[in-house]
Amino acid sequence: SKIQMDMTIYAGGITLGKLDMDATIRGGDYHVVSNLTTSGVVNAFWQAEIQATSTGKLGNDRFQPGLYDSFDIGHSGKKQEVSLTYDGTGAPRLYADPVYSVIGYAVKPEEQKGTLDPLSAVMFIVSGAGAKPGNPCALVAPVFDGRRRYNIEMKKVRDIDIKMDNGRYQGPGMLCQIRYRQIAGWKPFFLI
Secondary structure (H helix, E strand, O other), X not given: OEXXXXXXXXXXXXXXXXXEEEEEEEOOEXXXXXXXXXXXXXXXXXXXXXEEEEXXXXXXXXXXXXXXXXXXXXXXXXXXXXXXXXXXXXXXXXXXXXXXXXXXXXXXXXXXXXXXXXHHHHHHHHOOOOOEOOEOOOEEEEEEOOOOEEEEEEEEEEEEEEEOOXXXXXXXXXXXXXXXXXXXXXXXXXXX
């Protein structure tokens, strides 16, 4: 199977950036490649181009990330490489170059356990691996990106009727609400 997405990301009607993602599922393995480029007003305080890949295992009752690599080039040319390696037993092994400075706001190992990298979280959602039977909107994807810990939480808003412009699908669907909830790893605005 192959999944391709190309999105423009908005918040409150303001363009934040563009994301493209290509995912392949072969047997019980998945492989995802993505590119994110910030744009618009967000570039005033955070400008970046992030290229990332993720691999892992996907099965009936199993979803296990294996390796996540990302490479970020900031507006000033600053580069950040991050790699997360999963063995399925504990917190992922983190490699960051340069090393993150997280004094006072580090994500504890117990908060990292059982998490997904950002691309695996997208696969967890779109593949249906995290969905409850009868309600694909009811799921929580626990994410650790190497520096921050957050949840992507989904819930059903209501049933809807879908009629795609290209004619590929017409019928029942669900409108889901997605919420981003910070857990740990955010640098405080003010240190006292």
